[in-house]
Amino acid sequence: METSLLAAASVAARATVASPCSRPVSLRSDVARAAVRCRSAATKNVQGSVLLTLDDELLSSAEVIQWESGKSINAIAAAQGIRIRRRCRPRYPSEGVGADRAVPGSILEQIVWDKEVEVSQRKAKAPLRKVEDSAARAPPPRDFAAALHAASQRNDGLPALIAEVKKASPTRGLLREEFNPVEIAHTYEKNGAACLSILTDEKHFLGSFENLETVRNSGLNCPLLCKDFIIDIWQIYYARSKGADAVLLIAAVLPDLDIKYMLRVCRSLGMTALVEVHDLRELDRVLKIDGAQLIGINNRSLGTFEVDTANTNMLLEKRGDIIRKKKIMVVSESGLFTPDDVAYVQNAGVSAVLVGESLLTQEDPGQAIAGLFGKELLH
Numbered sequence: 505m506e507t508s509l510l511a512a513a514s515v516a517a518r519a520t521v522a523s524p525c526s527r528p529v530s531l532r533s534d535v536a537r538a539a540v541r542c543r544s545a546a547t548k549n550v551q552g553s554v555l556l557t558l559d560d561e562l563l564s565s566a567e568v569i570q571w572e573s574g575k576s577i578n579a580i581a582a583a584q585g586i587r588i589r590r591r592c593r594p595r596y597p598s599e600g601v602g603a604d605r606a607v608p609g610s611i612l613e614q615i616v617w618d619k620e621v622e623v624s625q626r627k628a629k630a631p632l633r634k635v636e637d638s639a640a641r642a643p644p645p646r647d648f649a650a651a652l653h654a655a656s657q658r659n660d661g662l663p664a665l666i667a668e669v670k671k672a673s674p675t676r677g678l679l680r681e682e683f684n685p686v687e688i689a690h691t692y693e694k695n696g697a698a699c700l701s702i703l704t705d706e707k708h709f710l711g712s713f714e715n716l717e718t719v720r721n722s723g724l725n726c727p728l729l730c731k732d733f734i735i736d737i738w739q740i741y742y743a744r745s746k747g748a749d750a751v752l753l754i755a756a757v758l759p760d761l762d763i764k765y766m767l768r769v770c771r772s773l774g775m776t777a778l779v780e781v782h783d784l785r786e787l788d789r790v791l792k793i794d795g796a797q798l799i800g801i802n803n804r805s806l807g808t809f810e811v812d813t814a815n816t817n818m819l820l821e822k823r824g825d826i827i828r829k830k831k832i833m834v835v836s837e838s839g840l841f842t843p844d845d846v847a848y849v850q851n852a853g854v855s856a857v858l859v860g861e862s863l864l865t866q867e868d869p870g871q872a873i874a875g876l877f878g879k880e881l882l883h
């Protein structure tokens with residue numbers, strides 16, 4: 505009996521079927537969970553029948569029904585209210601016909617479709633087994649959530665800062681001509697950032713895994729969030745292998761079972777997951793999933809991509825009680841520019857803020873931190 509989730513995930517990944525769009529998205533998760541309990545059975549029959557016979561408390565009947573129904577990823581996701589569709593790998597025709605065919609409905613959908621291509625190319629070069637080995641050799645992870653908590657404590661309850669290292673964004677274009685990620689990271693840390701968020705998406709944010717790795721190896725103490733668009737557990741292992749301590753899981757992109765499974769993979773690697781929501785439906789989904797320790801409320805609308813910090817306030821007014829009961833930390837993300845913005849989300853009940861643009865567009869992004877908070881932060 506194999507009880508290591510790491511090994512289980514490896515079994516699961518090797519069991520990935522040909523066309524993700526024509527199968528339940530949960531297949532890999534289900535096989536992995538089966539593998540946690542009974543590796544030999546899972547490896548013997550990766551196509552699913554084992555799921556129906558395994559006495560595994562992790563598989564609910566709903567999950568089995570989902571498997572049996574043979575619904576596509578997009579049908580399962582749509583049933584959960586997920587608006588971001590998956591296109592599937594380019595060699596497979598996309599779902600839908602006519603106007604629906606291969607036309608992304610939003611910036612985020614375009615990013616996710618591009619990510620599918622990127623991840624399949626990266627996986628071809630570095631299969632999961634190899635990336636798992638590199639992850640196991642990486643310097644041990646740092647406790648991202650604990651660093652946020654400690655920073656807030658030493659700053660009299662001010663929200664802790666996750667400062668973002670981002671050169672460009674799809675909505676704002678180039679944020680900074682002179683972009684030295686290591687310099688920016690160090691000035692952030694010196695000026696009181698608790699953690700850093702490093703963009704690794706190349707196509708839309710001009711980030712890179714090289715930036716993540718170089719920042720990690722530059723003698724910095726802050727834990728690092730790999731800010732990318734995760735659609736596959738391979739990316740979590742890869743992020744760890746490059747020194748990430750945390751990853752972002754976006755509820756607008758990932759069905760519940762994938763979030764559940766990815767949270768377990770993160771735990772097995774000693775990483776923190778920042779689970780991001782944009783609206784009440786996503787927040788309610790995430791609150792039903794055991795194990796989310798850190799929830800990010802993004803103030804950027806997925807419809808218009810405009811930012812409005814009232815989103816944080818509105819969601820915490822509605823679900824703050826449950827969040828506090830579950831001792832979940834909340835991060836307000838996007839669109840924070842002034843001390844009033846920070847005070848507003850602090851009063852709403854957040855433990856941390858994730859800030860990029862307002863720091864990066866100033867000459868010294870580190871010194872800009874005092875301007876954002878209205879005072880210098882202790883570090």
Ligand SMILES: O=C(O)c1ccccc1NCC(=O)[C@H](O)[C@H](O)COP(=O)(O)O
Pocket residue numbers: 611612668670673674675676802804809811837838839840858859860861862
């Ligand atoms: O920033 C964008 O244009 C964007 C577009 C589509 C998906 C995600 C996007 N941004 C990611 C983020 O959430 C932000 O980088 C992060 O919250 C910091 O926001 P800001 O302080 O407003 O730069």
